[in-house]
Amino acid sequence: MPSPRTLLTRTMPAFALACLLGPAPLAAATPPEHPIGLTGTADAVARVDLAPHQLPGTPGDYDLRARAITLAPGGAINPHSHMGRPGIVRVIKGTVIETRGPVERTLKAGEYWAETAETTHWFRNPSTSETAEIWVVDVVAKKK
Numbered sequence: 001m002p003s004p005r006t007l008l009t010r011t012m013p014a015f016a017l018a019c020l021l022g023p024a025p026l027a028a029a030t031p032p033e034h035p036i037g038l039t040g041t042a043d044a045v046a047r048v049d050l051a052p053h054q055l056p057g058t059p060g061d062y063d064l065r066a067r068a069i070t071l072a073p074g075g076a077i078n079p080h081s082h083m084g085r086p087g088i089v090r091v092i093k094g095t096v097i098e099t100r101g102p103v104e105r106t107l108k109a110g111e112y113w114a115e116t117a118e119t120t121h122w123f124r125n126p127s128t129s130e131t132a133e134i135w136v137v138d139v140v141a142k143k144k
Contacts, residue, residue, distance in 0.1 A: 045088065045090070045112055046088045046112055046113075046114040047114070048086040048087070048088065048115065048116055049116070049117075050086060050139070052116065052117035052118075053083065053084050053085075053086055053117045053139075054084070054117075055084060055139070055141075057141075061141060062139050062140065062141055062142060063139070063140055063141075063142055064137065064138075064139055065136075065138055065139070065140050066135065066136070066137045067135070067136045067137075068092070068133060068134075068135055068136075069133065069134050069136060070131050070132070070133050071094070071096065071123075071124070071125035071131060071132040071133070072125065072131055073125060073127045073128050073129055073130060073131065074124070074125060074126075074127070074128060075124065075125045075131075075132075076122065076123065076124035076125070077122055077123050077124070078122055079120065079121065079122040080120065080121070080122070081119070081120045082115040082116065082117065082119040082120070082121075082138075083117050083118075084117075084141075085115070085138055085139065086115055086116060086117065086138060086139050087114075087115040087136055087137055087138025087139065088112060088113075088114050088115065088136075088137050088138075089112060089113050089115065089134050089135070089136050089137075090110075090111070090112040090135045091107045091108060091109050091110065091111050091112070091132065091133075091134055092109060092133040092134060092135055093109055093131065093132060093133040094108075094109065094125060094127060094130050094131060094132030094133065095107070095108050095109075095125070095126060095127060095132060096123050096124070096125060096132050096134060097123060097124050097125075097126050098113055098121055098122075098123040099121060099122055099123065099124075100119065100120065100121040101120075106126075115138065
């Protein structure tokens with residue numbers, strides 16, 4: 001059996017070279033011929049008809065915007081309309097109470113709402129200790 005010193009002098013150069021070269025490249029992934037391992041791709045979570053929004057101009061005048069918004073405990077968004085700004089919101093974490101006129105509903109992680117031309121609402125995080133997170137995707141006019 002070789003001595004520890006002999007092992008060290010034999011393996012150190014190879015180890016140093018490996019450190020300098022980095023990891024070996026992986027073989028390129030081959031794309032599948034069709035989707036695999038997916039769920040929920042056939043049905044939309046929600047659809048918002050854009051016609052009632054009567055958006056002026058052309059599609060090029062608008063952006064599809066996606067945002068992650070965190071509501072602090074007791075945090076709220078003031079009442080606002082979605083005429084001209086359609087969207088879909090999904091609760092990612094926590095609980096959110098959405099209010100439209102006299103109707104109040106509680107949504108938990110995984111649930112969603114659509115924001116149509118008729119939507120005027122506000123929402124809040126009812127928790128006194130936990131944040132809530134929502135993902136908002138909406139169509140907005142480009143800033144000029």
